Amino acid sequence: MRAFIIDGKKIAEDIKAEIKVEVAHLKKQNIIPKLVAVLVGDNPASQVYVRNKGKTCVELGMDNETISMPSDTTEKALLELIHKLNNDSSVSGILIQLPLPKQINESAVINSIAPEKDVDCFHPVNVGKLSIGEPVFLPCTPAGVQELLVRSGIDPAGKHTVIIGRSNIVGKPLANMLIQKAKGANSTVTVCHTGTPDMTYFIKQADIVVAAAGKAQMITGDMIKKGAVVIDVGINRIEDKSTKSGTRLVGDVHFESVKETASAITPVPGGVGPMTIIMLMKNTLQAAKNLQKK
Ligand code: GUN
Numbered sequence: 001m002r003a004f005i006i007d008g009k010k011i012a013e014d015i016k017a018e019i020k021v022e023v024a025h026l027k028k029q030n031i032i033p034k035l036v037a038v039l040v041g042d043n044p045a046s047q048v049y050v051r052n053k054g055k056t057c058v059e060l061g062m063d064n065e066t067i068s069m070p071s072d073t074t075e076k077a078l079l080e081l082i083h084k085l086n087n088d089s090s091v092s093g094i095l096i097q098l099p100l101p102k103q104i105n106e107s108a109v110i111n112s113i114a115p116e117k118d119v120d121c122f123h124p125v126n127v128g129k130l131s132i133g134e135p136v137f138l139p140c141t142p143a144g145v146q147e148l149l150v151r152s153g154i155d156p157a158g159k160h161t162v163i164i165g166r167s168n169i170v171g172k173p174l175a176n177m178l179i180q181k182a183k184g185a186n187s188t189v190t191v192c193h194t195g196t197p198d199m200t201y202f203i204k205q206a207d208i209v210v211a212a213a214g215k216a217q218m219i220t221g222d223m224i225k226k227g228a229v230v231i232d233v234g235i236n237r238i239e240d241k242s243t244k245s246g247t248r249l250v251g252d253v254h255f256e257s258v259k260e261t262a263s264a265i266t267p268v269p270g271g272v273g274p275m276t277i278i279m280l281m282k283n284t285l286q287a288a289k290n291l292q293k294k
Contacts, residue, residue, distance in 0.1 A: 001226060001227065001260065001261060001262070001263065002259065002260065003230070003258070003259040003260075003261075003262040003263055003264055003265040004152075004263065004264040004265075005259075005264075005266075005267055006148055006152050006231075006264055006265065006266045006267075006271060007270065008148060008266055008267075008270055008271040008272055008273065008274045008275050009270045009274045011147070011148060011151050011274075011275065012274035012275050012277070015147070015275075015278045015282070016056075016059070016060065016278055016281075019060055019278070019281055019285055020059075020060050020061065022285055023060050023061045023062055023285060024061060026285075026288065026289070027061065029292075031288055031289075031292055032061075032063050032288075033062045033063065033093070033284045033285050033287070033288035034062065034064065034065070034090055034091055034092050034093070034284075034288070035057055035062060035063070035064045035092065035093045035095060035280070035281075035284045036066075036067065036085055036091050036093070036094050037050045037053055037054065037064070037065070037066045037095045037097060038066075038067045038078070038081065038082075038085075038094070038096045038097065039068045039069070039097045040068075040069045040070075040071065040096075040097070040104065041069075041070070041071035041100075041101050043099070046097045046099075049097065050066055050097055051066075053095070053277055053280060056277050056278070056280075056281055057281065057284075060281055062281065062284060062285070067081065069081075071101050072101070072103075073101070073104070074103065074104075075103065075105055075108060075109070078096075078100075078104060078109060079108070079112050082094065082109065082112045082113055083112065085117070086112075086113070086117060089291070091117065092117065092119075092284050092285075092287040092288035093117055093118075093119035093280075093283060093284040093287045093288075094113050094114070094118065095119060095280070096109055096110070096113065096120075098169075110122045110123055115136065116287065116290060116291060117287055117291075118136075118137065119137055119280055119283040119287055120137075120139065120140060120280070120283075121135070121137045121138060121139035121140070121283070122139075122168070122169075127168075130173060130176055130177065133180045133181070133182065136286075137286060138177065138279065138283070139169065139170075139173040139174075139177075140277075140279040140283065141169060141170050141174075141212075141233060141272065141276045141279075142170060142173045142174035142177050143177075143275075143279040143282075144272050144275025144276045144278070144279045145170075145174055145210055145231050145233065145275070146174075146177060146178070146184050146185070147184075147275060147279070148231065148266065148271070148272065148275055149184070149208070149229070150183075150184045154208070154229050154264065155184070156178055156184065156185060156186065156208060157184075157185065157186040157187060158186065158187070158188075159187050159188070159207035159208055160187070160188045160190065160205055160206055160207050161178050161188065161189050161190070161207070161208040161209075161210065162189075162190045162191075162192060162202050162203050162205070162208070162209050162210070163175055163178075163189065163190070163191045163192070163210045163212065164193075164203070164209070164210065164211050164212060164213045164218075164219070164252070165191075165192075165193065165211070165212035165213040165233075165252075166191055166193040167212065167214075170212040170233055171191055171193070171212050172191075174210060174212070175189045175191050187208070190202050190205075190206070193213075199223075200223045203223050204223065204224065204225055205225065206224070206225060206228055207225070207229065208228065208229045208230075209224055209228055209229070209231070210231045210233060211231070211232050211233060211234055211251065211252035211253050212233035212234065212252065213234065213252050214236070214252065215234070215236070215252055216234070216236035216238050216250050216251075216252065217236075217238075217250055217252070217253065217254040217255075218252050218253075219232075219252060219254060219258060220254045220257050220258065221254065221257030221258045221260055222261075224258060224261050224262060225261075226261055228263065229262065229263060229265075230253055230258050230262045230264070230265045230266070231265075231266050231271070231272065232251035232252055232253040232255075232265070232266050232267075232268050232271055232272065233251070233272050234250075234251040234253070234268065235249060235251065235268060235269070235273065236249070236250055236251070236252070237249055237250075238250050249268060250268060251266075251267075251268030251271070253265070253268075255267065255268070
């Protein structure tokens with residue numbers, strides 16, 4: 001079997017076009033969604049992510065601002081900035097790029113973001129609402145995974161989905177979303193993690209595998225059921241002497257072997273990555289609409 005390659009870039013472009021129309025419509029009512037991204041320190045990967053988010057805002061006609069703070073920023077200074085952004089009516093969405101430097105308590109920072117501006121869906125109030133099926137925003141990467149499935153004609157309903165990884169950003173919220181009795185969900189979900197002794201036992205039973213463990217090429221073709229759908233959330237840089245830079249990006253899935261067994265697979269790059277950013281834009285648009293109604 002040769003897997004169908006799910007084109008995340010193309011699907012993200014389709015959604016981008018839909019959002020563009022909505023932004024233009026809001027503009028006529030003098031509402032311009034605005035995303036403020038806060039970057040503390042000089043992590044190069046974070047700089048790339050934040051730059052891409054800003055670029056996408058511009059493409060969609062949304063306002064955006066990036067606030068860069070030095071790596072020795074105190075927690076108090078960051079909390080003061082968030083307080084200001086919470087009270088600024090021109091700001092629709094606030095994104096604090098993670099990870100934060102060691103001296104800053106991540107949880108205190110997340111808790112300080114106004115839930116109605118928490119476009120990442122990291123605040124405990126939003127996480128709680130998601131788990132009881134009353135979401136305000138959907139967390140960006142899990143929403144991207146769900147949207148990729150649905151727009152590729154793969155309905156998780158009645159299927160067994162195995163998620164590898166239990167992070168607060170991907171594994172846990174995705175499990176929460178896919179078990180809801182809702183459209184694009186209603187799946188039987190198993191979450192595997194570092195405490196699972198024999199992961200292959202579960203992965204072999206999966207109709208849909210979502211790899212979000214952060215371990216390069218850990219899922220190989222022999223581990224999955226014939227015809228399974230495989231979604232790769234991982235982004236890992238590995239050594240590759242054949243490239244100019246000496247490295248290349250790979251997912252948590254060993255693409256070459258898995259594509260021979262799976263019925264559909266997402267590539268890295270060009271799979272889940274572009275979807276995450278577009279879901280953030282969707283949330284920022286939603287935040288602007290919600291704040292207007294208040
Ligand atoms: N760091 C890695 N992924 C994310 C994300 O989705 N949002 C934020 N704020 N930081 C991240």
